[in-house]
Amino acid sequence: MQVGIRGGLSRWLARAAVLLVLISLAGCAWLDTRQRQLIYRPTPGQVADFAGLRPGDIRYFVELPPFANDMAPGAEQRVEFWWLPHAEPQAPTLLYFHGTFRNLSQNLHKMEALRAAGFSVLAVEYRGWGLSTPITPSEGSILQDAAVAWAELERREPRSARRVIYGHSMGSGVAVDLASRLHANDAVAALILESAFTSFDGLASEAGWIARLLAVFNRERFASIEKIGQVRVPLLMIHGSADTTVPMRLGQQLYDQANPPKQWQPMPGGGHSDLHQTGRVPYQEALRSFMQLHLSRPVHTPPLGATQAKPGTSSLRD
Numbered sequence: 001m002q003v004g005i006r007g008g009l010s011r012w013l014a015r016a017a018v019l020l021v022l023i024s025l026a027g028c029a030w031l032d033t034r035q036r037q038l039i040y041r042p043t044p045g046q047v048a049d050f051a052g053l054r055p056g057d058i059r060y061f062v063e064l065p066p067f068a069n070d071m072a073p074g075a076e077q078r079v080e081f082w083w084l085p086h087a088e089p090q091a092p093t094l095l096y097f098h099g100t101f102r103n104l105s106q107n108l109h110k111m112e113a114l115r116a117a118g119f120s121v122l123a124v125e126y127r128g129w130g131l132s133t134p135i136t137p138s139e140g141s142i143l144q145d146a147a148v149a150w151a152e153l154e155r156r157e158p159r160s161a162r163r164v165i166y167g168h169s170m171g172s173g174v175a176v177d178l179a180s181r182l183h184a185n186d187a188v189a190a191l192i193l194e195s196a197f198t199s200f201d202g203l204a205s206e207a208g209w210i211a212r213l214l215a216v217f218n219r220e221r222f223a224s225i226e227k228i229g230q231v232r233v234p235l236l237m238i239h240g241s242a243d244t245t246v247p248m249r250l251g252q253q254l255y256d257q258a259n260p261p262k263q264w265q266p267m268p269g270g271g272h273s274d275l276h277q278t279g280r281v282p283y284q285e286a287l288r289s290f291m292q293l294h295l296s297r298p299v300h301t302p303p304l305g306a307t308q309a310k311p312g313t314s315s316l317r318d
Contacts, residue, residue, distance in 0.1 A: 032219070033136050039100065039200070039220055040137050040170075042128035046105035053108075058083040061131075062148055077133040079145050080104070080125035081152060084115055092164050092189065092295045093157035095149060096123040097178075099169030099195075102273075103130040110168065113276035117287035119164065122156055124149035139220045146174050147316055150182075162295065163188045169246065169272065172196035173222030180230035181316050190234045190294050192287070195243055195272050197250045199223040206247055228258045234294040235262040238286060240270025240278075263290060 053059060061078045082104055094114055098107045104125050111121045126145045128137035135141060157163050165188055167175030172193040179191045197203050200222050235258050239251040248266065255264050265286040267279040276283050 035218055036136050036138055036220065039218070040128065041101040042126075042137055043101060043103045043106065044129060044131075044134050046103065046130060050105040050108075053082065053084070056085065062152065064133075064144075064148065077127060077135075079127060079148055080130050080132045081149070082111070082121070082123040082125075083156065084111060084121040084123070086115055086118065086120040088118070090162075091118055091120050092162040092291065093153065094119040094121050094164040094166045094192070095153045095175075096121050097146065097149075097165075097167040097171030097174040098123070098129075099171050099273075105130065107168075110273075110276055113280075113283070114166065114287070117284050118291055119287075120157075122149070122153055124152070139222060142174060143177055146178050150178060150316060160186055161189050164190045164192060164295070166192040166194070167196070168194045169196075170222060173199075173224050176224040176227050176231065177222070178316070179233065180227040188233055190236070190290070191231060192236045192238070192290070193251075193254075194238045194275065195240065195246050195251070196224065196237060196254055197222075197246045198225040198254050202250050202253070203246065206250065224254055225257060228254055232259055234290070235259075236265065236286065236290045237263070238265045238267060238275060238283065240267045240272065240275050242269050243272045245272040261294070 059080065059082055061080055064077045064079060096111055096114070098104065098110075104111075104123055107123075111123055115121050124145060125132045126137055126142045127133045127135045128141070132145075153163055165175045165179050167173065172195070175191060175193060176196075179188060182188055200218065200220055202225065204218075235255075237251060237255050237258075239246075239248045241248055252264070255262065263286075265282070267275045267282065270279050
């Protein structure tokens with residue numbers, strides 16, 4: 001009995017020590033930076049075996065105004081974009097937001113699966129990843145990049161009824177935030193979320209007491225559960241039943257709070273990042289049926305320049 005008591009006391013003291021250390025460091029810039037590095041794990045550059053884009057695909061950069069975010073004031077910063085057009089001119093255009101860790105060169109197979117389903121794809125590489133400016137990203141910097149990406153989508157796709165916002169994993173939080181802040185209900189036609197979660201706090205609650213403790217001091221939130229009710233466009237959510245990174249129940253909780261019309265597509269046996277491969281047929285069928293239902297109405301193409309956003313502008317609410 002004494003051994004059990006001592007063991008329990010030791011564990012309590014260890015937890016208390018961790019808590020005291022974190023409290024003492026809570027206001028420290030080093031801790032904030034380290035937390036963000038651990039959360040986002042950005043991958044700069046590109047994978048060594050990257051064979052490049054298809055002929056006709058475009059990689060380009062958009063220069064940003066000076067941001068004081070882990071950079072010297074006045075430093076030039078840029079965001080990388082990939083434009084993967086579909087062979088069909090009438091295809092809808094999907095704005096692609098990836099998750100943590102993997103950059104665009106590591107996600108090309110997923111973008112190709114989306115293009116195979118019938119979408120043109122405009123993909124953004126947040127600062128910190130790929131060939132964008134190398135910073136330690138934050139929720140704020142990622143959402144700034146998302147606003148730039150929205151302006152690029154308006155420029156690339158002037159037909160609002162053909163605009164789709166897509167997010168995978170952390171990118172689902174980016175996508176929900178963007179969709180919730182658009183000025184007009186008809187600015188975007190649909191929202192697609194894959195392996196989505198409620199919030200970083202929700203994820204922490206599933207990951208044990210250490211993660212819950214760290215979450216107390218974490219300012220990165222991506223609280224989609226607080227924003228999904230402001231989204232008023234058709235929603236498709238896809239989630240793997242064997243996802244150990246984001247348990248399916250978190251995606252289901254987010255889906256339950258969303259407005260109709262909405263569609264929940266579970267993928268039996270699917271993991272976190274492999275749904276387009278392990279469940280290729282139902283994955284493609286879900287995307288195509290959703291597209292047919294919500295993106296097939298006739299579209300008026302506005303005269304050139306009539307509704308096309310200028311570079312650097314957007315229709316987002318502040």
